[in-house]
Amino acid sequence: MTAPHPLPDHDDLWSSAQRARVVRLCVAVVGPAAAEDVAQEALLEAWRQRHKLVDASGADAWLRAIARNVCRRHLRSAGADRTTATENVPDRRHDDDDPLEREEVVDLLDRALGRLPEATRTALVGHYVEELSHAEIAGRLGTSADAVSMRITRGRRQLQHLLEGEGWSEESGWRHTRLSCADCGRPAIEMRHDESEVAFRCRWCDGGELSSRLDLRAPTYADLVGHLQRPTAIQSRLTDWTRTYWTSDERHCVRCGAGVSKQRYDKEAGPWEKATGWLAHCDGCGEAVSSSVSGLVLSLSEVREARRREPRLRSLPVRDVVRDGQPAKVVALGDSDGTPRVAVVVREHDLRILHVDTPT
Template identity: 30%
Template sequence: MYKRERKEESLLIVEEEFTKLVHFCAQMTKNKDVAEDLAQETILIAINNISTLREPERQQAWLFGIARNVCLRWLSAHGRDNAHLVQPHSLYLSEETAHSSPEESVADEQDVELVLERKELIELLDRALALLPSQTRTVLIQRYVQDSPLAEIAAELGTNASAVAMRLQRGKLTLRRILTQEMREEMALYTPDTTSADWEITPLWCYNCGRQRFLGQRDPVEGKLLLKCPLCSPDPNEVLNRNYLPVLKGIRGYKPLYSRLAVWCNHYYRSGLETGSAPCIRCGRVISAFIQTPENFPAWMRNTKDMRMWMRHPDDRYIAIACEQCASASVTSLEALILESPVGQQFLQAHTRIRILPSQPLEYHGRATLLTRFESISSTATLEVISDYETYETL
């Protein structure tokens, strides 16, 4: 009889928390439209599993733990759904999108990366909160996650608002110490100096070797994004990926930056290869797009500082869009272009640590082609793409 009464009382408390759950889900997902549905799902899961609650005094923490997991699952699914929405049926842009500007083509993909990065930060914060004393953690969650008034928290704890305010202050200081000291390296991946002239560790893994995280420099005012791998480009003056683009302005996170860059590159280089020309990124002149080995690049290109990396692989053929008038050149590899396609980005989202395998020439339906391969470092997953040898068209 007692157990049944306790269960009914618990179910009533769960239902009374619905308004707070809606607010919590809205804060977690940044989407008010789905918050009520997620809160309802939380309530349903809680009701079906109320018998597993061993400590009734921790019911609120248990309930919001369920809500957190529900929101994280939604965030993950939301990211995947958005990725599918921006994918055309081929590896490159549809005819309709090809006539739009790169700036108009990147918003959805950037949103996906912002969602995923926010999910990672939520998980990191959750781990930091777990290191706090139980009462301190509860007070912080009630105040800053559930947005409960100080008086309400004080009443629940049987104390006064001043004591709660003091506990909140101490809790914030302890949480800051954990994040800035014990979790300093992990936090540095998400909160580096955005205008630093020094190289900083990024959350992105090198896709060439899969063994090191990229080092990066960025400036959201200039639209600057530089990436290099300590193993693949050890020369201090060598940069694997150098970009100063208007489309990157205002973006701070490395993952959203790379996501936006990928969509822009897919549009820019694919359009250039299809039409044989593209606008210079510096002066806007329409210039030729071509595929060549570095030794066959124009002489003025071979003398630029970024060419030393390409010249180390004299037999590889790169995509180049070069403007002699302003001495500006955009160069990329077939492997990078495939990774910047929607299918490549989907593979990278599912497998953050990958490496490029040696490409293989082969004959496909009577055509000379190249087989480009990528493999996951942490699983057996692979991505294989066949491209026409002459045009790099995906087959």
């Protein structure tokens, strides 16, 4: 590949850290020999398209997306003269029940580059980025197609462990997870877990603010999730507890254990599903627990199953309806084109779930 012209001297759009991350991503995808040229081409393309970046907080993800596209073009160009003798060799994939999507795997490779064995990295890049058959990857590595299948499976699990285990952390304790945001549908949820709290936020939607926080000094929360590390396990346990807590006839303070009653809260700002929900305040110790209507909807088994099948589902605008002669709201999640995949009818005056619809 011919090296592109360098970026203009006056360009200070990207920080040195951002440039370094682009180079690391290119190393993971195209290899060290071509990485510098490909990274420079990606940065130049980003500079030319800088007017399209309307939210500076999303610059890292935007840069990575451009870099991945440039890497793909390079790989297609480099592989144009590759023989097709093995194209018809059937793949033997050992995908698990919750496979990572290709875009996510490339991001994981970028973040975990220095922690994976070279052969594992080659197998994952060949499988997820270059879309090679296992036989083609085996030819590169000098091994069998079955060995490549197993290496891909194990490598994927290693990547999951690196981002979800105790050994991977980001600045200020935040680390990326595979959890998808119910608001935007992106796999952009970050988690912070230390001795005092478990907190979540979406790096796209929340603007650095918390979307939820569990104070582990409260015994209920400590017993519930304090010993867990995997974000998926924490989310599952918390969702189960949320559903049970707000539908039970009796509930107790999460800190002192005293009996508490729930009351409806309404905020003046924000969309309906965010501004309305249940609040339980303890008169003894002052602890307060709340859940928005959207949180209650997300705890439903039908909604959880829909999100498990389609992790990229996102919240759709709330609709006003009349059910049984009374005002109600429809809280729905849908795909990127706005098609509802699961819709929940909630009665306005008492927030009771009236119906759950899962259109086919």
